Amino acid sequence: MYRYDEFDHQFVRERTAQFADQTGRRLRGELTEDEFRPLRLMNGLYLQLHAYMLRIAIPYGTLSARQMRQLALIARKWDKGYGHFTTRQNIQFNWIKLEDAPDILAALADVEMHAIQTSGNCIRNVTTDHWAGAAADEIADPRPVGELIRQWSSLHPEFSYLPRKFKIAVTGAPHDRAAVKTHDIGLRLQHNEHGERGWEVLVGGGQGRTPAIALTVRDFLPENELIAYLEAIMRVYNLYGRRDNKYKARIKILVHEIGPDKFRQEVESEYARRPKQETQVEERELTRIAAYFSPPSFEKLSRWSVRFEEARSTDKEFAKWVRTNVAAHRVDGYAIANISLKAPGEIPGDASAEQMETVADLADRHSFGEIRISHAQNLVLPHVKRDDLYSLWQALVKAGLGTANYGLASDIIACPGLDYCALATARSIPVAQSISRKFADYERQQDIGPIKINISGCINACGHHHVGHIGILGLDKKGEEYYQITLGGASTEDSSIGSILGPGFAGADVASAIEKIVDTYLSLRKPGEEFLAAYRRVGAQPFKEALYAAA
Amino acid sequence: MNSLEKGQALTANRLRDGEVVFYTHAGAWSESIDDAVLATEPLAAKALEERGKQDEEGTLVTGAYLFDATRENGRVKAVHIRERIRTRGPSVRADLGKQAEGKGGAFGPALSGV
Numbered sequence: 001m002y003r004y005d006e007f008d009h010q011f012v013r014e015r016t017a018q019f020a021d022q023t024g025r026r027l028r029g030e031l032t033e034d035e036f037r038p039l040r041l042m043n044g045l046y047l048q049l050h051a052y053m054l055r056i057a058i059p060y061g062t063l064s065a066r067q068m069r070q071l072a073l074i075a076r077k078w079d080k081g082y083g084h085f086t087t088r089q090n091i092q093f094n095w096i097k098l099e100d101a102p103d104i105l106a107a108l109a110d111v112e113m114h115a116i117q118t119s120g121n122c123i124r125n126v127t128t129d130h131w132a133g134a135a136a137d138e139i140a141d142p143r144p145v146g147e148l149i150r151q152w153s154s155l156h157p158e159f160s161y162l163p164r165k166f167k168i169a170v171t172g173a174p175h176d177r178a179a180v181k182t183h184d185i186g187l188r189l190q191h192n193e194h195g196e197r198g199w200e201v202l203v204g205g206g207q208g209r210t211p212a213i214a215l216t217v218r219d220f221l222p223e224n225e226l227i228a229y230l231e232a233i234m235r236v237y238n239l240y241g242r243r244d245n246k247y248k249a250r251i252k253i254l255v256h257e258i259g260p261d262k263f264r265q266e267v268e269s270e271y272a273r274r275p276k277q278e279t280q281v282e283e284r285e286l287t288r289i290a291a292y293f294s295p296p297s298f299e300k301l302s303r304w305s306v307r308f309e310e311a312r313s314t315d316k317e318f319a320k321w322v323r324t325n326v327a328a329h330r331v332d333g334y335a336i337a338n339i340s341l342k343a344p345g346e347i348p349g350d351a352s353a354e355q356m357e358t359v360a361d362l363a364d365r366h367s368f369g370e371i372r373i374s375h376a377q378n379l380v381l382p383h384v385k386r387d388d389l390y391s392l393w394q395a396l397v398k399a400g401l402g403t404a405n406y407g408l409a410s411d412i413i414a415c416p417g418l419d420y421c422a423l424a425t426a427r428s429i430p431v432a433q434s435i436s437r438k439f440a441d442y443e444r445q446q447d448i449g450p451i452k453i454n455i456s457g458c459i460n461a462c463g464h465h466h467v468g469h470i471g472i473l474g475l476d477k478k479g480e481e482y483y484q485i486t487l488g489g490a491s492t493e494d495s496s497i498g499s500i501l502g503p504g505f506a507g508a509d510v511a512s513a514i515e516k517i518v519d520t521y522l523s524l525r526k527p528g529e530e531f532l533a534a535y536r537r538v539g540a541q542p543f544k545e546a547l548y549a550a551a
Numbered sequence: 552m553n554s555l556e557k558g559q560a561l562t563a564n565r566l567r568d569g570e571v572v573f574y575t576h577a578g579a580w581s582e583s584i585d586d587a588v589l590a591t592e593p594l595a596a597k598a599l600e601e602r603g604k605q606d607e608e609g610t611l612v613t614g615a616y617l618f619d620a621t622r623e624n625g626r627v628k629a630v631h632i633r634e635r636i637r638t639r640g641p642s643v644r645a646d647l648g649k650q651a652e653g654k655g656g657a658f659g660p661a662l663s664g665v
Contacts, residue, residue, distance in 0.1 A: 026566075026610070027566065032608075033607060033613050033614075047564055049571075049636060050571060050637065050641070051568065051569035052564075052568075080647055096569065097567065097568035098566065098567055098568060099568060418632065419644075420641060424633075429643045430642060433643065479631050479632065
C-alpha cells in the first residue's frame with residue numbers, strides 16, 4: 001500500500017492545523033458562517049439533518065487494518081459507535097461536533113488519512129475496482145495510477161475552483177467493476193495490437209439529475225501520457241464548462257452540448273500545445289508510487305485446497321457463502337473474500353466500531369492487513385488463502401458479517417436518504433430494509449440470480465438508481481414520500497441508464513412492486529438468462545403490465 | 552382546551568456541535584420541539600426569523616429557518632416528514648438521536664410509511 005512521504009505528511013498536517021485555527025475563529029465569531037462554510041466543506045465537513053457529517057476519503061477504496069482501527073476509534077470516541085461506507089468508497093460519520101472536528105482530522109492524519117477534496121468543486125477521491133491487485137482478470141493494478149492522480153489533483157491550484165465537482169474512476173481490468181462510464185472521466189486499461197498498455201479515456205459520464213454515459217475521447221492513450229492528457233481535458237472543461245447554472249455545470253453537459261467531435265478536437269489541440277518532456281517526470285513518479293503497491297509476499301500454493309474443499313462439502317452454510325461471496329484470485333491458492341454489509345433488514349453500508357475492528361483483525365490475520373471498500377458499500381479482504389476461508393467465514397458469522405448475498409437481490413445500494421441527508425427528498429434506508437427482508441431467503445435469491453437494486457433518496461443519485469437493474473428514486477409529492485421505479489440500468493462495461501417504468505409508489509408498496517417485477521422476470525426468462533439480459537430482450541411492457549394492468 | 556393551532560416554529564443547528572435546536576418563548580434555544588414557540592401569524596413569524604439571524608451572528612446557532620408546525624394540547628409537532636425526522640432522529644435508528652433521549656416530541660413510537 002502507498003505510504004506517505006515527508007511531503008504528504010507535511011501537507012496533511014499543515015491543513016489540519018489550518019482547519020483547527022479556522023474552527024477556533026468561527027467558534028469565537030471571527031468568521032461568519034458564509035466565510036466558514038467553504039472552508040469546512042473543503043475539509044469534508046457538511047451540516048446534515050441531525051449534526052455535522054464528516055466525509056473521509058478512502059483513496060481508491062484501499063484501507064489498511066491500522067486505518068480501519070482508527071476509523072473504529074473515531075466512531076467510538078467522537079460519533080455514536082458506527083460509520084457509513086458510501087458509494088464513493090468513502091466513509092461518513094453522522095454525528096460529528098464542530099468543536100471535535102480538528103481533533104478528528106489530527107487522528108486521521110496519524111494514519112495517513114484526511115477529508116480533503118471530499119466536497120467542493122474540485123477533483124474528488126479517485127475510485128477504482130475494489131478487487132484491484134487481486135482480480136483474476138486484471139491487466140494491471142489500477143491503484144498506482146489512482147495514487148498518481150490523487151497526488152497530482154490534491155490542492156492543484158488550477159483545478160480547485162472548477163465549474164463543478166469532478167469524479168475520476170479507473171479500472172485495470174476488462175470487466176468494469178468501477179463504473180467508469182458514469183464518471184466525469186473514466187479510465188480503462190487495455191492492450192493494443194502490439195501488446196502495449198494504454199488507456200481508453202472516457203469523458204462526460206455521470207448520474208445526478210442528468211444521467212449520461214461517458215463518450216470515448218481517446219481509444220488508446222500511451223500509459224505514461226496520462227496526467228498531461230488529463231490536464232488537457234481539465235483545461236477545456238475549466239475554460240468552457242458553464243458557471244452560470246449549477247445544474248448545467250458538470251462536464252457531461254459540456255461534452256453533450258458541444259458534441260463529442262468538437263470536444264475531442266478541443267482536448268487534442270490543447271494536448272498538442274503541451275510540452276512533451278513532462279511525461280518523463282510522470283514515468284519516474286509512477287515507478288516510485290508503483291513500488292508501494294508491489295504485491296504482498298504470496299506463498300507458492302496449490303490451486304486446490306483440501307481444507308477448503310472439505311469444509312465446503314460438510315458445512316452447507318459455508319458453501320452458500322463461498323458460492324456468492326468468494327471470487328477468483330489471480331494467484332493460485334488465494335481467493336477474494338467479499339464481506340457483505342447488507343444483512344437482511346440492516347442498513348446498507350453501516351458498520352459498527354466492533355465490526356470495523358473485527359474486519360481489521362481478520363485482515364491482519366488473513367489478508368496481509370489489506371481491506372477494500374466497494375462502491376456497492378461492501379468490504380473486501382482481497383488476499384485470503386483458500387486454506388483460511390473457513391475460519392475467516394466462521395469469524396465473520398460471529399460478528400454478524402457472514403451474510404451470503406454478494407451481488408444478489410438483498411445486496412442493495414442505498415444512500416443515507418432523508419434519515420440523515422439534508423438534500424434528500426425521501427427515505428432510502430427503510431425501503432432497502434423492506435426489500436432485503438422480502439428477498440432474504442438464500443435459495444430464492446440464488447434462483448433469481450445476479451441483480452442490482454439501487455435506491456436514491458433524491459435526484460442527486462448517490463444511491464446509483466440510474467444504473468441499477470432496478471432503480472428506485474425517492475421523491476416528495478406534496479409532503480409525502482413516493483418512489484419512482486426504473487428498469488434496465490447497468491454500471492459495468494455495457495453501461496446504460498434505466499428507464500422510468502410508470503407512476504410511482506408509496507413507500508409501503510415499493511417492496512411488493514419490486515417482487516412483482518422480479519416474479520415477472522422469473523416467468524419470462526430463458527434458461528440461464530439474467531435479469532438485465534431478459535429486460536433488454538423483452539423491454540418494459542411485460543413489467544408494466546404486471547405492475548399497472550390490474551390497477 | 553384541545554384546540555389545534557397552526558403556525559411556524561424556528562429551528563437551527565447549534566453552532567458548536569450541530570445539535571438540532573428550537574427557539575423558545577424565553578428567547579433561548581431548546582433541544583426539544585415541545586419547548587418551541589409557535590408563531591401563528593406572519594408578523595410573529597417574521598420577528599422569529601429576525602431573532603434567528605441575530606443568534607446566527609452571535610455564533611450561537613447556524614442555518615436558522617422557519618418550518619410549518621402545529622400545537623395541540625401544548626405539544627408542538629412538525630408538519631413535514633423532513634422536519635419530523637430532524638426533530639426525532641433517524642427513523643431507522645430509534646436508539647439514536649432525540650427520540651432516544653426523551654426529547655423527540657409527541658410523534659408516537661415510530662414514523663410510519665415504509
